[in-house]
Amino acid sequence: MRLVGRACPACLLRKDRPHGPASQGLFVLDVGAGRTNVPHHGRRVREIRKTISQRENTMAYDDTLVVNHLQETHATELLTDREKQLVGLAVTMTRGCQVCTRNRIEKARGSGITDEELSALVAVTAAVNSGVTAATARVAFGMLQSDSNEDCGNTCAPPAK
Known part of the structure; x- marks a missing residue:
């Protein structure tokens, strides 16, 4: 330093x-x-x-709490290992973390999920994610037209020049 x-x-x-x-x-x-x-x-x-x-x-990073939480969450018997892998992969793709997505794909393949099934998951995840984006924009445009819209100041976007 x-x-x-x-x-x-x-x-x-x-x-x-x-x-x-x-x-x-x-x-x-x-x-x-x-x-x-x-x-x-x-x-x-x-x-x-x-x-x-x-x-x-x-100040060193300690991932103990995160690892413990993930282990406890994955310990549920309500979902199969296959379902857990598919949900986990869908979430990591929408979060945009390529490293996590790569690791999840590897684990999913290890659980017996084929590349065809993974491709279908990617398509469904992309469709759902784009639907959320479209719905968010639609609501935002609707808020602009209503009188009761809430101003977020400079928090959401910088002022126009």
């Missing part, structure tokens, strides 16, 4: 030291390499590296 600024963060925090050369020009701190353009910051660089390392460890 490389921090660049007009003032040295360590100098700004210290009351006993006038703002050194970093405040006069451009302060550069290359945390990964442990270098700075201000000589008296060697210790500060080490402290920042340690802090970043600790934060990276505490």
Whole structure:
């Protein structure tokens, strides 16, 4: 990580030291390499590296909750494995995740689903998804014509220029 600024963060925090050369020009701190353009910051660089390392460890992604939820959901006996694979694949396709879709196709094939059946699923999923898109647009156009439409400000779309 490389921090660049007009003032040295360590100098700004210290009351006993006038703002050194970093405040006069451009302060550069290359945390990964442990270098700075201000000589008296060697210790500060080490402290920042340690802090970043600790934060990276505490903020590391942990997928335990997601994995547990998926395992519990897939544990249901109300749907067959084949049905679960088809529903999962339809959802991942509509979400637009190619990696998940690829993995789901692989699992579906492993469950005995043929490529013909997968192609039919793609067609049905695309039709349903386009139907939802058309219905959403139809309702939105209807809202424009009614007097009770709700303004979302700049949340939904940037203002026209």
